[in-house]
Amino acid sequence: MNHRPGNRRPTGNRGNERPQADPPGVPARRAALRVLDAVLRQGKALEAALDNAAQGLAPNDRGLVHAIAAETLRRLPDLDAMIDSATKQVLPEDAKARFALRIALVQAFALGTPxxxxxxxxxxxxxxxxxKLVHGVFGTLSRANKGLPDQPTLPDPVAIRWHAAWGDGGIEDAERAIAAPPPLDLTLRKPLDLDDATSLMPGHARxxxxxxxxxLPGFESGDFWVQDLAASLPARLIGPGKGHALDLCAAPGGKTLQLAAAGWDVTAVDVSEPRLERLRENxxxxxxxxxxxxxxxxxxxxxQQADAVLLDAxxxxxxxxxxxxxxxxxxxxxMIAEMAELQAKLIDRAAGWVKPGGTFVFATCSLEPKEGEAHVAPFLAAHPEFAIDPIRAEELPEGVTPREDGTLRTLPxxxxxxxxxxxxxxxxxRRTG
Known part of the structure; x- marks a missing residue:
């Protein structure tokens, strides 16, 4: 049985009664503990939790905090299974001892820390x-040296949802995909000679x-921006143009940059001023x-209505x-249900902003069918003036194919x-009328 943090704060000393400064290396681990607590107990995003927890740390220590926290989250079910195998009584889900053991074990068995x-x-x-408990459990597991599985185990609720949607193969692919951080994708404004780079589409480098x-050469001169290849596809599918394009929910801005580089007169809209600041910088x-x-x-x-509308909801x-x-x-x-409800409202509004004959692209970076496939039929029923403009295989990277209905689902x-x-x-x- 996997044990995951509940809604209580990790028990034990909060750290605000320490009589002296932490020894070297400890502040980064303490920050990692705060990050994990914020993500697992409070539901905060990793990057937001990191910004709060790593204040005052040197860049290298901040990088270490991120590595520890991210790898712990990748391997949480397997780390908890290890811990539970070495304790007579199951540690509470919110116990600081469990959090501390996760951090120690992920360093020793996944990050190569002595x-x-x-x-x-x-x-x-x-x-x-x-x-003594933490030291003893760690020592027992270190001597056993069973290690972590090559492929991390998905949390049970995720595995149940994704199995229903994508089957056994989808679960296996997801577990393989999460085993290590992914490569870095760039969208290029012009060809660049980059060491160790591969290209899977025109204007792409991996x-x-x-x-x-x-x-990287070309960063200061703005010759590229960071953008996962899948995230670049919605704007690619709009194509080049000289009319007006709306990029809705635009931040952090990769799609805005794509549309502007493709010749569109772009209006980028987002509710978050801080996230739009990054777009302005780019x-x-x-x-x-x-x-x-x-x-x-x-x-x-x-x-006024636009020639192209991109809603990355x-x-x-x-x-x-x-x-x-x-x-x-x-x-x-x-959360999935709440997001799906919001998406339906946004799709309905955005559709009215498309000129007759114009293009409307709807996208989500979700593996949940409720946030993707489930919207198509209700949208077409409510908006007979629209029809699917089928995505073609030649518009996609080799090995990525559209679905039979002309939409696209990318999977791990x-x-x-x-x-x-x-x-x-x-x-x-396409708006036909």
């Missing part, structure tokens, strides 16, 4: 608590995971132009679990031998 360093930097996290983006770096608007799409509306984001393993643990059916097993894809659903419609 065992003595993995445990010595974690024991201070349970000062005033069950240090580099090994861990590549430093800011050190517009400045690349020299591309777009009108940026802060607005709630349930209240905002354009002054808010969703559970379960399709980007390779980069953001926190979604495997914080997304609940209630697609082009796995070339580094894989995030999970997306994309439908392209």
């Amino acid at each position: 065992s003595h360093a993995a445990i010595s930097t974690v024991l201070p996290l349970v000062d005033g608590g069950p240090r 580099l090994p995971a861990g590549t430093s983006v800011t050190e 517009l400045g770096r690349t020299g591309l132009n777009a009108k940026v608007v802060v607005g709630d799409l349930l209240l905002w509306k354009p002054e 808010p969703c559970s984001a379960t399709g980007i679990f390779r980069r953001h393993p926190d979604v495997l643990h914080r997304v609940r059916p209630s 097993g697609m082009i796995a031998d070339k580094g894989g894809l995030d999970g997306f659903f994309i439908a392209r419609f």
Whole structure:
């Protein structure tokens, strides 16, 4: 049985009564504990939790915090199974001892940290608590040296949902996909000579995971931006143009940049001012132009209809679990249902902003059918002026094929031998009247 954090704070010393500064290495582990607590107990996104927990840490330590937290989240069911195999009584889900053991074990068995360093930097996290228990369980598991499975186990609720949607093969593909961080994808404005890069489509480059983006040639001059290959497909499917395009829910802005580079006069709309700031920075770096608007799409509306509308709708984001393993643990059916309801409202509004003869692309970075496939039939029934504009195989990377109805579903097993894809659903419609 897998044990996952519930709704209580990890018990034990909170760390605010420490009589002296932490020894070297401990602050990063303490920050990792705070990140995991924020994700697993409070349901916060990993990146947001990291920003809060790693304040004041050096960049290298911040990177270590992210590595520990992300790898723990990738392998949480297997780490908990290890812990439960070595304790006489099951540790409470919110016990700080369980959190501390997860951090120690993931370092020793997944990140290559020497065992003595993995445990010595974690024991201070349970000062005033069950240090002997943590030390003893870690020692037992280290001596047994059974290690973690090559392919992480998905959390039970996720496995149940995805098995119903994608079958045994989908589960196996997802577990293979989460075993390691994915490669880095770039969308290129012009051809670049990049070491170790492969190209799966025109204007695309794929580099090994861990590549430093800011050190690549062409970064300062704005010759590329970071964008998963699957995330680049919705804008690619709109194609080049000289009319007006709306990019709805635009932040952080990769699709806006694509549309602007393809010749569109773009209006980018998003409800989040902080997230739009990143878009403005990328517009400045690349020299591309777009009108940026802060607005709630349930209240905002354009002054006139557009030739192309791209709605990359808010969703559970379960399709980007390779980069953001926190979604495997914080997304609940209630969130999926809430997002699906919001998506339906946004689709209905956005459809009215498309000119007759124009293109409407709806996309979500979700692996949940309720947030993708389930919207198509109700939308077409409610909007007979639209028809599916079938996505063609030649518009996609080799090995990625559209569905029979002309929509596209990308899954973790697609082009796995070339580094894989995030999970997306994309439908392209044409307004016929």
